Amino acid sequence: MFRNITLGQYMPGTSLVHKLDPRIKILLTLVVITILFMVDTFTGYGLVFLFILGVILVARLPVRFVLYGIKPLLFIIVLTFGLHLFMNEGRTLFSIGPLVATYEGAFKGFTMAFRLVLLVLGTSILTLTTSPIELTDGLESLLSPMRGVGIPAHELAMMMTIALRFIPTLLEETEKIMKAQMARGADFETGNALQRAKSLIPLLVPLFVNAFRRADELAMAMEARCYRGGEGRTRMKQMKLTAGDVLTGMVVTAGMVAIAIYL
Amino acid sequence: MNRVSDEIIITENLVYSYSSEDQEIEMQALAGVNLSIARGEFVAIIGRNGSGKSTLAKHFNALFLPTSGTVRINGMDTQDPRNLWRIRQTVGMVFQNPDNQIVSTTVEEDVAFGPENLGVPPDEIRRRVNLALEWVGMSEYMRHAPHLLSGGQKQRVAIAGVLAMRPKCIVLDEPTAMLDPSGRREVLDTVKRLNKEEGITVVLITHFMDEAALGDRVVVIDQGKIVMDDVPRKIFSQVELIRQLHLDVPQVTRLAHELNKSGVTIPEDALTVEELADALSGSYRESAVASYGE
Numbered sequence: 001m002f003r004n005i006t007l008g009q010y011m012p013g014t015s016l017v018h019k020l021d022p023r024i025k026i027l028l029t030l031v032v033i034t035i036l037f038m039v040d041t042f043t044g045y046g047l048v049f050l051f052i053l054g055v056i057l058v059a060r061l062p063v064r065f066v067l068y069g070i071k072p073l074l075f076i077i078v079l080t081f082g083l084h085l086f087m088n089e090g091r092t093l094f095s096i097g098p099l100v101a102t103y104e105g106a107f108k109g110f111t112m113a114f115r116l117v118l119l120v121l122g123t124s125i126l127t128l129t130t131s132p133i134e135l136t137d138g139l140e141s142l143l144s145p146m147r148g149v150g151i152p153a154h155e156l157a158m159m160m161t162i163a164l165r166f167i168p169t170l171l172e173e174t175e176k177i178m179k180a181q182m183a184r185g186a187d188f189e190t191g192n193a194l195q196r197a198k199s200l201i202p203l204l205v206p207l208f209v210n211a212f213r214r215a216d217e218l219a220m221a222m223e224a225r226c227y228r229g230g231e232g233r234t235r236m237k238q239m240k241l242t243a244g245d246v247l248t249g250m251v252v253t254a255g256m257v258a259i260a261i262y263l
Numbered sequence: 264m265n266r267v268s269d270e271i272i273i274t275e276n277l278v279y280s281y282s283s284e285d286q287e288i289e290m291q292a293l294a295g296v297n298l299s300i301a302r303g304e305f306v307a308i309i310g311r312n313g314s315g316k317s318t319l320a321k322h323f324n325a326l327f328l329p330t331s332g333t334v335r336i337n338g339m340d341t342q343d344p345r346n347l348w349r350i351r352q353t354v355g356m357v358f359q360n361p362d363n364q365i366v367s368t369t370v371e372e373d374v375a376f377g378p379e380n381l382g383v384p385p386d387e388i389r390r391r392v393n394l395a396l397e398w399v400g401m402s403e404y405m406r407h408a409p410h411l412l413s414g415g416q417k418q419r420v421a422i423a424g425v426l427a428m429r430p431k432c433i434v435l436d437e438p439t440a441m442l443d444p445s446g447r448r449e450v451l452d453t454v455k456r457l458n459k460e461e462g463i464t465v466v467l468i469t470h471f472m473d474e475a476a477l478g479d480r481v482v483v484i485d486q487g488k489i490v491m492d493d494v495p496r497k498i499f500s501q502v503e504l505i506r507q508l509h510l511d512v513p514q515v516t517r518l519a520h521e522l523n524k525s526g527v528t529i530p531e532d533a534l535t536v537e538e539l540a541d542a543l544s545g546s547y548r549e550s551a552v553a554s555y556g557e
Contacts, residue, residue, distance in 0.1 A: 133368055165368050168410040214363045221364035224324055224356040225424065226348050226380040236375035236388040 017059035018129045021245040022138030029126045035256040044263035069124040077113045084109030136160045154230025272300040276332035292318040294487035305458045305465045307478035311509045315487040320436045324354040355425030357435040361417035365409045377428040395423040415446025432464035472513045476534045500532040515539045
């Protein structure tokens with residue numbers, strides 16, 4: 001049941017967005033996020049929304065699928081809107097008992113909710129169009145100048161790689177242990193939340209023990225293959241910034257800054 | 264003092280002891296091992312569980328260091344930290360569990376891991392990765408995710424990962440213990456071919472006697488000591504002695520031994536089905552000729 005899980009939610013493709021250097025993509029995502037927190041006019045939001053929509057279309061991502069990514073955050077978005085609606089002073093829109101909804105609150109709540117939606121859409125474009133390996137390599141490359149101030153860029157990237165490598169292995173193992181426990185009468189599906197959480201203990205204990213044993217063996221195997229940290233290490237796949245990558249980065253950044261300043 | 268010799272691995276009086284946590288006694292996993300392995304040899308090391316064979320293997324690329332005695336790899340002493348990385352490049356190691364030695368999320372990235380650690384230039388890494396995958400017959404799986412491969416395929420990727428470091432010797436620590444029969448065959452065929460065609464020294468730690476019979480030489484370890492060291496034919500013809508060490512002889516050899524005990528006189532050193540069949544038909548012909556003479 002876990003065999004075909006996709007990591008993250010990468011959708012392979014050959015569009016310009018897919019081909020853009022991962023470092024530029026990460027940086028541009030950060031730019032868009034920053035700008036989203038700076039704009040506070042409808043026109044500003046509208047333009048950012050149009051930009052994001054444009055990128056989704058260029059990347060040939062199924063719009064419905066991208067919008068689906070908002071679902072897990074729907075509760076927070078509604079809550080944000082609700083809180084703003086009732087917590088702001090101003091002209092009364094309607095009232096439920098002691099709760100007073102205001103026009104100002106509705107406006108503020110709507111912009112905040114829209115901001116959240118755009119944040120989710122903007123970041124999911126990154127994970128939808130960039131493979132986990134590219135993301136890891138991109139992060140390592142971006143963080144490496146900050147090694148001087150104590151950010152272990154290589155170690156972080158290696159941890160991400162190993163995590164990605166072992167997630168399917170551990171899921172497979174979970175399934176195996178679950179089946180073994182079920183064969184001996186374990187019940188993972190009935191009972192209230194507490195009972196179900198309790199029934200997970202005999203699943204988690206062997207899983208953790210095995211994970212530690214794996215970690216130990218993997219560390220030894222890595223050492224046997226001359227692993228000694230990022231120092232002096234080369235990479236088979238080199239990331240190359242093309243002129244097009246840089247140009248895209250600059251044009252989008254300039255556009256975003258313009259939105260923030262003029263709107 | 265870099266003595267260039269025909270031996271790639273030499274151990275002299277190798278002792279490795281550790282104190283067990285619960286019972287403050289010093290345990291000797293290896294109690295004075297003298298072993299030399301020549302370039303290009305295919306040596307099988309066998310022994311029952313806890314005999315020290317795996318501990319010995321981990322001394323060959325300085326994962327373990329001797330408590331006393333010396334281990335020399337290509338003339339380099341493993342005790343000297345300056346030799347560490349050159350030793351690990353010279354002797355590559357393949358472990359038992361294929362899942363726990365693959366680091367990266369694609370096959371090619373994993374094979375590249377070793378040379379990347381050595382600081383090999385990118386173009387050269389690409390060349391080595393392609394060649395190593397070709398050697399183990401996994402080129403078409405280059406971009407696959409390792410968790411979707413079979414056990415035998417994963418183990419071949421692990422071997423490729425070691426080959427990409429251009430080692431002179433490969434030590435395999437029970438590489439087939441977790442594989443199904445077809446996976447075992449894949450791995451053993453690969454190892455045998457690398458030894459014969461590329462001249463890579465192979466040390467195969469195993470508890471399958473049929474696998475040990477593939478070697479040019481078999482070393483039997485018991486209680487941290489070498490008890491037998493000879494060509495497979497000589498080792499396995501000593502059926503009773505092998506049994507006393509709680510080991511098995513290859514099936515074919517056992518059959519020959521049992522036949523001899525029940526009165527069929529045939530040589531007991533057969534290691535393959537073909538050899539035994541030849542021996543049997545030979546002895547049958549002899550007895551047929553004898554009875555015809557009467």
